[in-house]
Amino acid sequence: MxxxxxxxxxxxxxxxxxxxxxxxxxxxxxxxxxxxxxxxxxxxxxxxxxxxxxxxxxxxxxxxxxxxxxxxxxxxxxxxxxxxxxxxxxxxxxxxxxxxxxxxRKTNSSQRKGFDASDVVYLIMSDRFANGNPKNDSDPTVTEKYDRTKPGGRHGGDIAGMIQHLDYIKELGATAIWPTPLCEDNDKAYSYHTYGQSDVYKIDPRFGTNEEYVQLAAELHKRDMKLIMDYVTNHWGAEHWMIKDLPTYDWLHQFPGYAQTNYKMTTQFDSNASKIDAKMCMDGWFVKSMPDLNQSNPLVLNYLIQNAIWWIEYADLDGFRVDTYSYCDKEGISKWTKAITDEYPNFNIVGEVWMHQQAQMAYWQKDSKIGAIQNYNSYLPSVMDFTLHDAVSTVFNENEASWDKGIVKVYDNFTNDFLYPNINNILTFVENHDTMRFNEIYKNDFKKYQMAMTLLATSRGIPQLYYGSEIGMAGNKDKDGDAAIRQDFPGGWKGDTNNAFSASGRTPEQEKFFVFTSKLFQWRKTNDAIHFGKTTHYIPENNVYVYFRHTDKKTVMVVLNNNSKSQTINLARFKENLQNTTSGKSVLDNKTIDLTKELTLEGETAIILELN
Structure with missing residues (x-):
């Protein structure tokens, strides 16, 4: 008593x-x-x-x-x-x-070097990669529990699973990982994607702990690899603790309450746009379950800046990928980005700007001359190359060339590179966690996969791979929803009969995809002409595209034959880049190729030559 x-x-x-x-x-x-x-x-x-x-x-x-x-x-x-x-x-x-x-602070923390064009980024759907610690599959502090029978449920992938398979990722040739968000998402269902976060200072307990996230970074750095955090500035989840008791009414964009964005990002710079359309793009909510943060509120903006910097220091991060970047208040997100890059001048941040014209995407890159027309600078170092993705999604099924179909689509994409302030610092990809799987579009056609990966590995920018592509993973998003493009990686769960993490566990088809991908991207690490060299390309003929990546000391020649039939090309046309070169080494098979007169390629094939 x-x-x-x-x-x-x-x-x-x-x-x-x-x-x-x-x-x-x-x-x-x-x-x-x-x-x-x-x-x-x-x-x-x-x-x-x-x-x-x-x-x-x-x-x-x-x-x-x-x-x-x-x-x-x-x-x-x-x-x-x-x-x-x-x-x-x-x-x-x-x-x-x-x-x-x-x-x-860690020594020289402010001078940390972010990811760049010498890197290859491996995108992981965090809940679907590997279940390294089954003990955290469910947790009493969060609502949704483990249920692998649900396509959109929690499947148990976690940080421990990533750590256990870092050597696999390194063997593939990737030098950085981008896991989808790992902070707590306490939605009642569909919480596995974690873009509706409920606590931005806490790793979701079903993924692990803050300490395990720090360990992930440390294990990557031991392997000379990098960690990119998927950061969300535009919105939080409806279950965020602060949403339950707002500091200020205008912490969120309110109408009052909910109104959805019109998704028209062009209104951010369209000089003809009505004020209401511009407002509804920036201030409207992405979806009803994700309240839209008001970055024009100084308290909100400062909170987001400090949270981002805290994670960089605490977890020793190497970069950010920022979700729905161009839906934010454009002035607010510019201040957020500048504050981080002022603190870390060599840190890299890539923004998701999902648009379909190069000028519109280039507007959002730091020091854009297009943005300068409106006295706007986002200070964003890098953007994602969605127009290249658009081209790659159709081009390898267009065997018969025309004025606007076939490999010329890729050529035309690169003709607009002049619009970007820093063309080497854009993220290139053939698919990600929101798009149709490449191997679904092309029905696991290995030759088309080889052409696409060759293009990705040798063109300007920072290539990003999506987990599972390297073993032929497919999935029809249109038919079966997001779960189809976010399947569990085979071998990531105890009891999986197919373990694609090891050569002995892969099927012959998976091994064929993996060996090619690994050889290609391991080679890419070694050639700085690919990382930061200039590009010179030639107008495609007969659906054959030839381009060179070159520095003063190195030259790489790439030929993509998108024609279904064998093609022979006269090499005299490429004298500007070949100069007096008589031969080149084929990167993927180490054969010496005669370059004195003609070069013949089988249909739907690619070749990479290091010139001698």
């Missing part, structure tokens, strides 16, 4: 208070921007005055219409790593205190 009475007295004492949230949970010394705005959340916390120990200056205390929030900005300039004590008081009496850590 005495113990119970004592507990009750403690609970009702003014010195006891439950602070439910502190975000960021800690911060770092020596940041370019020395001020940090700390969110304290708890019942009626704004009724208190705040002070902090060690003579740390408080620059601002921000209260909102919700008394459960306090935003306290401190200046960490020139202070060493230490533990601070925040004191919350009322009527000059201490109500409660809260410790807060300022930690040491």
């Amino acid at each position: 005495k113990k119970i009475l004592l507990f009750c007295l403690i609970m009702t004492s003014p010195l006891f208070a439950q602070i439910s949230r502190v975000e960021p949970p800690f911060w770092y010394t020596g940041m370019h921007k020395s001020e940090v705005q700390i969110l304290f959340y708890g019942k009626n916390i704004a009724e208190n005055e705040v002070s902090v120990s060690n003579n740390i200056p408080i620059k601002e205390i921000k209260k909102t219409e919700n008394p459960n929030y306090l935003f306290v900005t401190i200046d960490t300039k020139n202070i060493p790593a230490q533990e601070l004590l925040f004191t919350f008081s009322k009527n000059k009496k201490t109500s409660f205190t809260k410790k807060y850590s300022i930690k040491e």
Whole structure:
């Protein structure tokens, strides 16, 4: 009885208070921007005055219409790593205190080098790659439980599974991984994709822990590989803890409540666009279950900036891929991007700008001359090359060339490279987690896969592979929905009869796809003419496309014969690049090829030659 009475007295004492949230949970010394705005959340916390120990200056205390929030900005300039004590008081009496850590940064953290055109990015659907720890398949703190029988359910893929198969990814030739979002998504169903996040400072327990995410980065770095975080700036999930008790009404775009985006991203720069259309693109919600964040609200913007920087420091990240980048408030997302690249000048960020004209995509890349027409700079280092994806999705079924069909589509795509401020820093791909599987479109035609991968490996930009393509994985999205393009990787689950992670476990067909892909992308690592060289290409003839990647010291010749029949090409036309070269080494079979007169290729084949 005495113990119970004592507990009750403690609970009702003014010195006891439950602070439910502190975000960021800690911060770092020596940041370019020395001020940090700390969110304290708890019942009626704004009724208190705040002070902090060690003579740390408080620059601002921000209260909102919700008394459960306090935003306290401190200046960490020139202070060493230490533990601070925040004191919350009322009527000059201490109500409660809260410790807060300022930690040491990693050496040269600000100069970390992001991914670039020397890398190959491997995109992983996190829930569908490998179940390394079945013990975390379900968790009492989140709603949706493991159910592999549901195509759209939680299947148990996790961080442990990624770590266990990093050597497989490295053997494939990839140098960086991009897992789909790993932060907590507490939706009642369809939570596996994790784009509707409910806590952006916490790894979803069904994927693992924050500590395991840090371990993932460390294991990648041991292998000279990189970690790219899939970051979402445009929206959170409806189950996000803050959505349940908004700091301010305008933390979200409200109409009041929900209104859907019109998805017309062209309204962001269309000089003829009506104001209401532009507003509905930026402010409308992507879907009803994903409330749209208002990046024009300084509190929201600063929260997102600090969260992004916190993850870079904490997990030692090498880059971001930003979801639905061009749906954000364009001025707000520009400030977000600049704040990160000011802190990390060599850090790379690629934005999802899903548009179908090069000028429209180039508008969003840093220092775009197109954006400059409207005095706009996104500061976004990299964009995704959706127009190349569009071409590749049809071109290899167009064996008969015409003015606008066949391999000329690829040529025409590259003719617009001049629109991009930095053509080497765009992400190229033939498919991703939202598109039809390449091997579904082309019915696992290995020759067409070889042509597409050759193009991806040798053209300008940063190539991105989607997990499973390298073993021939297909799936019909139009017929069977998203689950069809996000299937479980064979061998990632205990009891799988087919283990495609090992040569002995792969079927002959899977092995054929894997061996080719691995050889191609392992070679790519070795040739800087492919990474950062200039491109010179020639107008296709008879559905045959010839291009060169070259530096002052190296030249690579690529020939794609998209014709169903064998073709012989007269090499005199390519004297500009061949110069006095008489032979070249075929990269994939090490054969020496005579380049003095003609070159003959079988139908639907590709060849890569390092010139001697």
